[in-house]
Amino acid sequence: MKRPTGREMKQKVLVAAIPPGYADGPAQRFLASDAPLSTVFLAFPGPQPQEAEFFTGRIVQKYLHHQLWLSLRQDLGYCYDLQVNYSYLNEPTAPTLTIAFQVLPENTEPALDAVFRVLEKLETTKLTPEEIQSYREQEEKAQQRNYDVPGFLSLMDALGVQLDLAWATDYEQYCANLKLVSADGISSFAQTYFPKWRLSIVGPALDGRNKHLP
Known part of the structure; x- marks a missing residue:
């Protein structure tokens, strides 16, 4: 996987404001963009809900959150949220x-370097059945809580109608699909989607050389 170089981070990805696609999603819990912090967004495409790899993506999401939390917050102390x-x-x-x-x-x-180490590990090292089961159980519990929220169920119902998804409002079917996720499928997912990353950094200049950026 190609990583961003320091030069790229200083000259290409530092932006003046949170990108529109993130403003109502990943950014909504963060501080204003003029805070003396860098807000980092590393994004890559994921499978659509009607694609077989979608449920693999749900497990990968849980894996990334857990591993990055351990690395960036607990081990390195770089971030809070x-x-x-x-x-x-x-x-x-x-x-x-x-x-x-x-x-x-x-x-x-250094934080991005730690993130890419986590991504690269998933590309090259298969998860054990026990690890997959743990992340699957986390996703099942989270989704069970979601299904108890009427607003979420309405969104899933609309999604099911739009994409003809039998599992959209069927928790048992959702869990059955999660059980089909395999270690090989997770490795294939990482190798397919992770290299397509897009990076945006919002915040103060990393050093004096990039003050010309907007």
Whole structure:
């Protein structure tokens, strides 16, 4: 997987405001963009809900959140809040998986290096059955809570009608599909989607050389 270089981060991806596609999603819990922090968005496309790999994406989302939380917050202490969002409800025909977090500007590059290590590990190292089961159980519990919320169920019902999804309002069928996710499928997912990353960084300049950026 090609990583962004320091030069690219200083000259290409530093932006003046939160990109519109993130403003109502991954960014909504973060501070204003003029805070003395870098807000990092690393996004890549995900499967649509009607595609077989969609449920693999749900497990990958749980894996990334857990592993990045351990790395960026607990081990390195770079950030307090970290999100991994899958925009399939808002963008069912072109969903994205977005990793979002805030760090001090001087920690931006080492934090991204840690993120890419997590991504690369999933590309090259298969999860064990026990790990997959753990992430599947996390997703099942989260979705069960969601299904108890009338507003969420209404969104899923609309999604099911739009895309002809039998599992959209059927929790048992949703869980049955999760059980089909395999270690090989997760590795294939990572190898297919992770290299298509897009990076945006909102915040103060990383150093004096990029003050010309908007």
